[in-house]
Amino acid sequence: MKIAVFGASGFVGRNVIETLKEANMEIIVSDIKEVKNGGVDFIKADLLNYNEVSKVVKGSDIVVHLAASPLPISIEKPKLNARINIEGTLNIMDAAREHGIDKIIFSSASSLVGDVKNNLVDERHPCSPKTPYAVAKYAIEHYLRVYQELYGLDYLVFRFFNIYGQYQYPESGGLIPMVYRKLTTEGSFNVFGDGSQTRDFVYVGDVAKFYLKAIKKDIKNEVVNLGTGKGATIKEVVKVSGEVLGIEPKINYLPLRAGEIGNFVADTGKLKKLFGSVPETELWDGLRETFEWLIGGK
């Protein structure tokens, strides 16, 4: 079985590729920017160029789509985000149709839910996306369903929660690498409100293992949360980070920002039902792995 991976130079992509390589899967990887992935066939492709995308997809059985223009840019440039994240994904889906691909695995975002009405958040929670980025993710979930119904293209959607781990750089704006940077440089971290908001932090090594399972198992035409089902408060993340790093963190409490959401944790019932398990790495262990990588000089 041959797997084509888009977004190969990104945070999750690099982890997924390592896991697929370890499992001796045959892979072809692609991104608009090249990062050395050690002995893996790489094709540079812009999602907006159909011919380039088609070359990557051709000859593959399953497509793993992890490429995207990120959330912060979508606020500045919503049209650019729509082009890359909607039109670019449609290019992959059309190429998948053209080449008779078995299944496309898409990385969606739990933020498409918008305001949380019922925590834990399951896949049937009402969705009211609050950013252009989340609108695009929501649109693609619907395009995938419609392509399945019209053309028989099978898919699997993973709705990601807060993923952290190696290859996530502080510049990405991800909470955990930012906590690392602040604690190691200033010994303190700014928290909005009282820091009691819970989030669902998922270690990227677990995410990569679920991609391997999704490739091997015949699970298709489903939207499924990829979270742990266990909430950790922001305050807890800072404290545990301090423990792992051997630093007593000073937490500065700032006023709550407008629009800050409260608790947001995955209901993992469907994930467990389909896959038989949920991501299991404990926060302390995941943070230790992540910080060792960050300390190692990236």
Ligand SMILES: NC(=O)c1ccc[n+]([C@@H]2O[C@H](COP(=O)([O-])OP(=O)(O)OC[C@H]3O[C@@H](n4cnc5c(N)ncnc54)[C@H](O)[C@@H]3O)[C@@H](O)[C@H]2O)c1
């Ligand atoms: N990291 C998270 O916590 C998280 C949460 C929710 C959803 N997601 C989604 O998961 C996927 C992977 O996330 P990530 O954190 O690895 O993102 P990332 O930004 O690290 O990687 C995305 C990759 O897409 C590539 N890309 C951007 N524009 C492109 C284009 N026009 N053509 C080809 N490639 C292009 C980038 O070069 C980058 O390597 C994305 O779809 C993201 O939206 C991530």
